[in-house]
């Protein structure tokens with residue numbers, strides 16, 4: 001299989017698996033236990049906290065381990081809603097992930113107000129657009145996607161944070177896709193809260209983190225045994241946390257070489273496809289984009305058919321439409337950028353990792369072009385028949 005779906009989930013790194021294994025076997029202690037086994041598990045959790053903090057330029061005590069991006073996002077939203085009932089507004093982007101969209105829906109159901117900030121045709125949110133949506137003194141939280149999961153488009157987060165802070169609103173950044181694919185330094189971009197997910201950076205699924213700045217208030221979603229300094233109760237997922245820590249350390253070390261490498265391969269894929277299919281549209285091409293992501297609309301192709309053909313050839317990628325309860329909906333991300341449903345229905349997303357090879361990209365480009373041409377020919381044939389009748 002040629003795996004080009006790293007934004008959905010990444011293959012676990014062998015070094016990460018190695019770091020996790022002892023905690024699944026003989027070293028099974030509960031980090032809250034006072035005996036040697038417990039203390040060893042505690043040290044593993046604290047070492048991982050250090051590794052994750054280093055990836056962000058944060059302090060270890062600002063990291064709270066969670067079950068993943070979705071939990072982290074929901075925790076911050078619910079906290080802000082409960083903490084500041086006199087500030088009923090939640091501001092989110094028009095191209096957020098479902099975790100933010102659904103959590104915002106709940107915010108509205110609880111009697112709050114949700115304001116959506118538009119993005120431009122390249123998928124970029126402009127600080128002026130955010131400024132226009134801010135309700136000074138009334139916004140409890142601004143929740144923004146740092147890098148888009150569908151297009152890879154990167155938000156100008158420093159300017160957006162300055163804009164929100166100028167209006168007195170704290171900022172949560174969904175950095176689930178950004179982490180490990182671009183440098184993140186929270187000393188330079190002072191977000192108040194930030195969400196991370198292990199399985200997008202070569203750790204296993206079901207572990208993540210919430211960064212809550214020392215400057216920012218936070219109270220937990222989950223209460224109970226008081227783990228994570230009372231900020232997230234529940235016995236820690238020690239194997240997952242140890243793996244996540246290792247993945248963060250590797251991502252940080254790997255980043256300087258991985259960024260240009262992934263970008264070169266992603267650009268090669270796009271060049272090959274554009275050379276054969278000049279009508280193809282690359283979304284967010286003129287914007288700052290993650291180096292690993294390519295969202296491409298292939299003319300005349302329908303993504304559902306393409307995905308079947310490519311899967312048969314051993315290529316894993318995804319469509320530009322999301323499947324909710326069995327029905328295909330056009331991507332709200334592409335819609336926010338001004339594209340219609342038909343455009344979205346011909347869109348595929350390819351997302352690489354540092355493990356992707358040039359050979360894989362060469363093969364994949366050829367197969368994508370072949371599949372798109374096949375679908376175009378079938379469509380031409382079908383419309384010819386119709387005309388013939």
Ligand code: PLP
Pocket residue numbers: 007008067068069070071097099145147148149174176177196197198199206208
């Ligand atoms: N935010 C973004 C941008 C994502 O891409 C994802 C996962 O697809 C999430 C949040 C949710 O993360 P998790 O799968 O860890 O709950």
